[in-house]
Amino acid sequence: MENDVITRVLEAFKRLPGVGERTARRFLFYLLERDRAVLSDLAQALRELETRVVQCSVCHLIDVSSPCHICSAQNREPIICVVSSSREAYAIESTGTYKGKYHVLGGLINPVEGITPEDLFINDLKKRIESEGIQEVIIALPSNTEGEITAHYVANALKETGVKISILARGLSYGADLEYTDPLTLERALNYRVPYGEK
Ligand SMILES: [Zn+2]
Numbered sequence: 001m002e003n004d005v006i007t008r009v010l011e012a013f014k015r016l017p018g019v020g021e022r023t024a025r026r027f028l029f030y031l032l033e034r035d036r037a038v039l040s041d042l043a044q045a046l047r048e049l050e051t052r053v054v055q056c057s058v059c060h061l062i063d064v065s066s067p068c069h070i071c072s073a074q075n076r077e078p079i080i081c082v083v084s085s086s087r088e089a090y091a092i093e094s095t096g097t098y099k100g101k102y103h104v105l106g107g108l109i110n111p112v113e114g115i116t117p118e119d120l121f122i123n124d125l126k127k128r129i130e131s132e133g134i135q136e137v138i139i140a141l142p143s144n145t146e147g148e149i150t151a152h153y154v155a156n157a158l159k160e161t162g163v164k165i166s167i168l169a170r171g172l173s174y175g176a177d178l179e180y181t182d183p184l185t186l187e188r189a190l191n192y193r194v195p196y197g198e199k
Helices: 004-014 021-034 036-052 086-093 123-131 145-161 183-191
Strands: 079-083 101-104 136-139 164-167
Touching: 004 021, 021 036, 079 086, 079 123, 086 101, 086 183, 123 145, 136 145, 145 164
Parallel strands: 079 101, 079 136, 136 164
Antiparallel strands: none
């Protein structure tokens, strides 16, 4: 099969979110016919990504080092933003205004799908409050049912630490996915965060 590798690349592209047959073919032929430099960079970068990507042992962010570049930075404020996935942390990071740290839960509590608090990184968040001298925890979870159940659980779990707990301001529409929220709205939701429970 001569074009086996072409089929494999096409199939791989099609497995990416939002990419169908046509887009996959456009990507492929762009790389093959128009821009071989991009092809070479992409091949190299993907290979490197595959070998280097790790999950931070402190905050569980996907990065190329553990502790990640944020946990190992010296100038981060003693604030933790709690998100469900790394994608959301990177979305907040892209606003450029947040200078605190993150904690990636690795999902949301979902009784229907059998995802319990024990499946998430909640216990070590509690430990971080003390060990890192954290002064505030910002809950930045989706405003859907699972997000609200999880926020409630996290806030309860942190109660005894006495840490200040806040939540993103409204402005994010119901069920809005943080990563698709425009940076300005996200920035505003962060800046106008409110104490948890008063929302
Ligand atoms: Zn980290």
